[in-house]
Amino acid sequence: MNARVLAFIVVTVGVLILSGIAAPNVRAASAPTLSIVSPTPNAVIGNGSPVVVVFAVTNFNLTDPGNGTSSPDSGHVDVFVDGGWTANASVNTIVLALPSGPHTIRLQLVTDNGSALNPNVTASVAVMVTLGPAGGTPGLSIFFPREGALVGTDSTVSFRVTNFVLVAPGGPAGVPNEGHVRVLLDGASYADLTDDAPLHLNLKDGAHTVTLQLVDNAGRPLNPDVSVSLLITVQALVGRVTPFDATPYLALVNILLGLGILAAIYRKLEAK
Amino acid sequence: MRPTKPGAMSPVRARRRSIPPALFAFAILLVVSISSSPVAAVAPSLTIVSPTEGAVIANGTPVLVLFQVSNFAFVQPGRVGQIGSPNEGHANLFLDAQLVRLLTDVEPFSLSLTSGPHTIQIQLVADNGTALNPDVSASVRVVATLGPGGGVPRITILSPTPLESTGHGIYVSYRIENFTLVEPRGQPNAPGEGHVQLLVEGVVVMEVIQYEPVLLVSLPEGDITISARLVNNDNTTLTPDARANVPIHVVASSAVSLPLVSNGGVALLLAFILVVLILRRRKVAARPPNGQGGNP
Numbered sequence: 001m002n003a004r005v006l007a008f009i010v011v012t013v014g015v016l017i018l019s020g021i022a023a024p025n026v027r028a029a030s031a032p033t034l035s036i037v038s039p040t041p042n043a044v045i046g047n048g049s050p051v052v053v054v055f056a057v058t059n060f061n062l063t064d065p066g067n068g069t070s071s072p073d074s075g076h077v078d079v080f081v082d083g084g085w086t087a088n089a090s091v092n093t094i095v096l097a098l099p100s101g102p103h104t105i106r107l108q109l110v111t112d113n114g115s116a117l118n119p120n121v122t123a124s125v126a127v128m129v130t131l132g133p134a135g136g137t138p139g140l141s142i143f144f145p146r147e148g149a150l151v152g153t154d155s156t157v158s159f160r161v162t163n164f165v166l167v168a169p170g171g172p173a174g175v176p177n178e179g180h181v182r183v184l185l186d187g188a189s190y191a192d193l194t195d196d197a198p199l200h201l202n203l204k205d206g207a208h209t210v211t212l213q214l215v216d217n218a219g220r221p222l223n224p225d226v227s228v229s230l231l232i233t234v235q236a237l238v239g240r241v242t243p244f245d246a247t248p249y250l251a252l253v254n255i256l257l258g259l260g261i262l263a264a265i266y267r268k269l270e271a272k
Numbered sequence: 273m274r275p276t277k278p279g280a281m282s283p284v285r286a287r288r289r290s291i292p293p294a295l296f297a298f299a300i301l302l303v304v305s306i307s308s309s310p311v312a313a314v315a316p317s318l319t320i321v322s323p324t325e326g327a328v329i330a331n332g333t334p335v336l337v338l339f340q341v342s343n344f345a346f347v348q349p350g351r352v353g354q355i356g357s358p359n360e361g362h363a364n365l366f367l368d369a370q371l372v373r374l375l376t377d378v379e380p381f382s383l384s385l386t387s388g389p390h391t392i393q394i395q396l397v398a399d400n401g402t403a404l405n406p407d408v409s410a411s412v413r414v415v416a417t418l419g420p421g422g423g424v425p426r427i428t429i430l431s432p433t434p435l436e437s438t439g440h441g442i443y444v445s446y447r448i449e450n451f452t453l454v455e456p457r458g459q460p461n462a463p464g465e466g467h468v469q470l471l472v473e474g475v476v477v478m479e480v481i482q483y484e485p486v487l488l489v490s491l492p493e494g495d496i497t498i499s500a501r502l503v504n505n506d507n508t509t510l511t512p513d514a515r516a517n518v519p520i521h522v523v524a525s526s527a528v529s530l531p532l533v534s535n536g537g538v539a540l541l542l543a544f545i546l547v548v549l550i551l552r553r554r555k556v557a558a559r560p561p562n563g564q565g566g567n568p
Contacts, residue, residue: 257542
């Protein structure tokens with residue numbers, strides 16, 4: 001065996017030994033990972049539905065909290081909503097009931113005793129929860145009375161709202177597809193409506209413009225603006241059958257009779 | 273060359289005679305091998321047992337999903353040192369094509385649904401999340417509603433009664449059966465839910481979601497018909513139509529005729545006073561100038 005053959009054997013054996021040492025180290029060093037599969041970032045969760053978070057882990061055994069075996073590669077997930085601890089999970093699906101508004105959901109892998117891994121393994125996602133539908137363009141229309149209608153002193157305005165949920169003012173601003181209806185009468189604010197019950201009006205005679213406008217929780221008009229206007233004319237006796245209204249003529253007769261009485265009294269006094 | 277023993281079989285004949293048993297044995301081994309191959313024997317399958325296709329999930333309750341899996345082992349994905357095998361993994365649950373759950377066991381689970389039609393799909397996937405080959409999935413379509421699951425929707429007007437005389441403003445009260453009133457906001461139609469439309473002379477004047485009486489104002493005077501009907505979330509009528517009609521007679525209230533009556537009364541009173549004054553004036557004028565009356 002010459003020196004070259006010996007050197008080749010030594011190098012080969014060395015490589016094999018090194019690869020054998022290195023391989024287990026790679027497997028042992030595989031760090032746990034955590035990723036949120038659903039919802040997608042900035043997803044809109046509509047209809048007030050709970051937020052369903054689906055996550056995936058690798059190199060980590062999910063175990064029920066409190067099983068007593070605490071190791072760096074097993075444990076559960078702590079769930080934080082808007083910075084506050086909310087729940088823990090040992091299954092890959094979490095259902096969270098959240099109020100309207102923007103929320104940040106953060107997941108963190110922890111060992112059985114609740115301590116964070118080293119290095120820390122977290123994943124987060126931002127979502128928007130709304131009581132309204134997740135999609136669709138808000139709409140508003142007045143279906144009664146018709147444009148230019150002649151109505152009585154007491155009247156109702158009936159309207160329809162689509163792809164938008166009416167809620168009490170004061171909620172978080174910027175929530176899509178939820179808010180209330182602002183009513184303007186002749187250009188001035190008249191009322192805020194938080195349900196779609198018909199609007200009852202009691203107006204003076206004459207022409208009036210009723211405007212309905214969708215606004216968000218903060219009272220700001222939507223972008224683009226969603227509003228509808230209606231021109232109505234109010235007349236007190238509309239709808240009442242009055243073939244001959246003698247009231248003004250009787251008033252004139254009353255005046256004439258009064259003058260006649262005064263004349264008679266005057267002549268009587270004059271005669272004395 | 274070695275001589276052949278008397279009565280002994282020649283080597284060629286012996287080889288020929290040993291071929292059929294060998295082939296037979298090979299065929300048996302082949303059949304056994306094929307029948308015991310993993311592909312033929314352990315193809316995973318998945319069946320959704322409940323709900324059934326087209327089921328109506330009533331009263332806004334969550335749907336309970338029950339499914340069965342064969343030849344497939346559910347394991348927690350992402351375990352330490354996990355080595356995937358073809359017949360193990362987990363399942364993804366899709367609601368209307370949206371991933372909503374990751375299933376790691378075959379336990380029944382409940383799912384909240386909004387009103388309207390939905391498709392529930394379960395798909396078996398490998399440990400790394402990829403679909404099996406061939407794909408193994410099952411789906412079922414259901415309809416969720418806030419209304420009752422059965423019964424014919426019906427509405428009855430309780431007040432006013434037919435041919436009742438009323439003023440220009442009246443409260444209309446009604447009774448609703450087998451139907452749930454929900455706020456219309458553009459959501460899909462669902463059986464047994466919607467809202468109420470009130471009509472005057474065939475024209476829709478109000479849409480309400482209340483069970484309490486509704487005030488109608490400025491009704492036109494005379495004989496009119498008031499109707500109430502149940503409609504879907506998109507304002508279309510139900511099939512069959514659920515409607516109630518009531519004819520009424522609207523008359524002017526006393527408040528309307530009061531000015532006329534009062535003016536007329538005042539006019540009569542003034543006329544009476546004037547007549548009295550004129551008669552007394554004539555009577556005075558008819559007396560003798562000495563003021564002694566008719567007696568000397």
